Amino acid sequence: MINTEASPREVRRLIREGKITTQTSGMCDGYAQANLLILPKDMAYDFLLFTQRNPKSCPLLEVGDTGSRLVKRMADNADIATDLPKYRVFENGVLTEERLDISDLWRDDFVYFLIGCSFSFEAELIAAGVPVRHIEEGKNVPMYLTNIDCDRAGVFCGKTVVSMRPMTPAEAIRASAVTSQMPRVHGAPIHIGDPEAIGIKDLSKPDFGDSVTVKDGEIPVFWCCGVTPQSAVMSAKVPYAISHAPGHMFITDVKNSLLKD
Amino acid sequence: MINTEASPREVRRLIREGKITTQTSGMCDGYAQANLLILPKDMAYDFLLFTQRNPKSCPLLEVGDTGSRLVKRMADNADIATDLPKYRVFENGVLTEERLDISDLWRDDFVYFLIGCSFSFEAELIAAGVPVRHIEEGKNVPMYLTNIDCDRAGVFCGKTVVSMRPMTPAEAIRASAVTSQMPRVHGAPIHIGDPEAIGIKDLSKPDFGDSVTVKDGEIPVFWCCGVTPQSAVMSAKVPYAISHAPGHMFITDVKNSLLKD
Numbered sequence: 001m002i003n004t005e006a007s008p009r010e011v012r013r014l015i016r017e018g019k020i021t022t023q024t025s026g027m028c029d030g031y032a033q034a035n036l037l038i039l040p041k042d043m044a045y046d047f048l049l050f051t052q053r054n055p056k057s058c059p060l061l062e063v064g065d066t067g068s069r070l071v072k073r074m075a076d077n078a079d080i081a082t083d084l085p086k087y088r089v090f091e092n093g094v095l096t097e098e099r100l101d102i103s104d105l106w107r108d109d110f111v112y113f114l115i116g117c118s119f120s121f122e123a124e125l126i127a128a129g130v131p132v133r134h135i136e137e138g139k140n141v142p143m144y145l146t147n148i149d150c151d152r153a154g155v156f157c158g159k160t161v162v163s164m165r166p167m168t169p170a171e172a173i174r175a176s177a178v179t180s181q182m183p184r185v186h187g188a189p190i191h192i193g194d195p196e197a198i199g200i201k202d203l204s205k206p207d208f209g210d211s212v213t214v215k216d217g218e219i220p221v222f223w224c225c226g227v228t229p230q231s232a233v234m235s236a237k238v239p240y241a242i243s244h245a246p247g248h249m250f251i252t253d254v255k256n257s258l259l260k261d
Numbered sequence: 262m263i264n265t266e267a268s269p270r271e272v273r274r275l276i277r278e279g280k281i282t283t284q285t286s287g288m289c290d291g292y293a294q295a296n297l298l299i300l301p302k303d304m305a306y307d308f309l310l311f312t313q314r315n316p317k318s319c320p321l322l323e324v325g326d327t328g329s330r331l332v333k334r335m336a337d338n339a340d341i342a343t344d345l346p347k348y349r350v351f352e353n354g355v356l357t358e359e360r361l362d363i364s365d366l367w368r369d370d371f372v373y374f375l376i377g378c379s380f381s382f383e384a385e386l387i388a389a390g391v392p393v394r395h396i397e398e399g400k401n402v403p404m405y406l407t408n409i410d411c412d413r414a415g416v417f418c419g420k421t422v423v424s425m426r427p428m429t430p431a432e433a434i435r436a437s438a439v440t441s442q443m444p445r446v447h448g449a450p451i452h453i454g455d456p457e458a459i460g461i462k463d464l465s466k467p468d469f470g471d472s473v474t475v476k477d478g479e480i481p482v483f484w485c486c487g488v489t490p491q492s493a494v495m496s497a498k499v500p501y502a503i504s505h506a507p508g509h510m511f512i513t514d515v516k517n518s519l520l521k522d
Contacts, residue, residue, distance in 0.1 A: 044306060045305060045306040045309065048306065048309045048310065048313070049309065049324055051313075052309070052312075052321050052324055053324075053334075060313050063310055063313055063314075073314075073412075151334075183444065
């Protein structure tokens with residue numbers, strides 16, 4: 001079990017050395033975590049525009065210079081090719097491989113995109129007395145493909161992916177207030193209550209991550225999710241792309257509280 | 262004098278017909294106004310990245326599809342080539358011409374960028390009892406080049422441009438609270454007080470717009486300004502670009518209050 005109070009630098013070192021390969025929910029309390037997408041430069045304009053048009057799903061935290069693996073704004077000299085616990089490789093929109101390191105796949109025309117992650121507001125929810133069930137149960141957050149269309153940009157389109165946390169209606173109100181103050185990590189929920197209203201058939205069967213317990217008197221609360229770009233990559237049949245594995249995030253050196261302005 | 266309660270659609274029609282050619286501060290109370298930059302597609306990636314890296318100066322509201330003059334998200338079928346009161350043409354980073362219409366200059370490889378404008382929060386400031394001096398005096402807002410470097414993206418770099426409103430310290434505190442809730446139109450001030458601290462030598466000589474009265478007991482309050490992209494275009498010596506003339510904005514159909522989430 002990783003100490004939740006370990007520094008991001010220390011946790012990234014353990015990840016780089018292959019000593020942490022698990023999902024990162026709950027690690028480095030208070031520090032923002034980020035989704036990753038890596039694309040060849042010739043796809044980068046369309047994707048950058050996609051993030052602008054879908055800011056609730058894809059709040060951009062940092063974009064690398066073309067060919068550069070260096071993260072310099074959201075972390076102090078991190079390496080995007082080694083510092084996440086698990087990566088996914090997509091060819092023509094199909095997941096072909098999971099890896100712990102992508103150093104040997106890196107190319108001079110790659111551009112990385114770091115996208116805000118809802119793990120970043122979980123510490124704030126807990127501080128506000130809102131339960132975060134998947135942390136309580138030691139699981140990855142449940143994520144679902146919805147029927148909500150993304151706003152198309154060039155080749156990129158697809159359906160919005162959401163993460164879900166069950167809570168009471170009173171807690172849902174509090175959670176909305178807390179997360180609406182954090183637009184750079186998905187902001188306020190996109191939906192509360194009836195899963196079918198956004199095209200989710202069975203809450204117990206998430207498309208990504210793990211199923212969690214929904215207690216009596218609780219309703220599901222849904223936030224836009226940074227896995228949405230993976231859905232867009234699959235829909236666009238992008239020739240080549242690399243992402244984080246769902247839940248296996250990049251841990252930044254930036255406190256969540258600094259993402260509020 | 263334009264009725265401040267005229268609808269954006271009506272004001273855009275008057276602009277399109279050449280009946281309004283003035284700056285737009287104070288028009289269409291409560292509706293967001295936007296800065297404009299138009300670039301050929303081969304410069305668009307670098308600029309899109311520039312906006313991502315400089316969000317306080319360049320909060321993007323809408324980006325057109327390549328070649329399209331149509332504004333469809335921030336307005337209902339507006340034409341970006343006719344619906345602003347005045348445009349500026351830049352060649353190799355030098356201002357070469359001002360125009361009331363750019364229809365005949367439009368090219369299939371042009372991409373437009375609409376960027377949030379501080380005029381959008383002025384109605385909110387007035388509602389909060391904060392004076393907006395240039396509106397009181399019937400002038401354009403004073404704008405200044407600072408010594409604050411933008412975060413470089415590809416060819417784009419340059420200094421941050423700010424707008425200035427004088428007010429008492431108590432009003433400055435209230436103005437900070439109000440505008441921090443509106444990140445899509447520049448958000449909280451970037452500086453309060455001493456102009457020299459950000460490289461402004463003489464408050465009475467703005468680099469763009471008009472000089473306004475600073476009363477006894479008032480301090481200048483500075484916000485990042487959407488003219489910053491014009492500074493970046495000049496610094497980058499971009500072969501060809503078109504912008505709005507400072508203060509002569511695109512008036513959207515979107516209420517400022519909707520830009521808060």
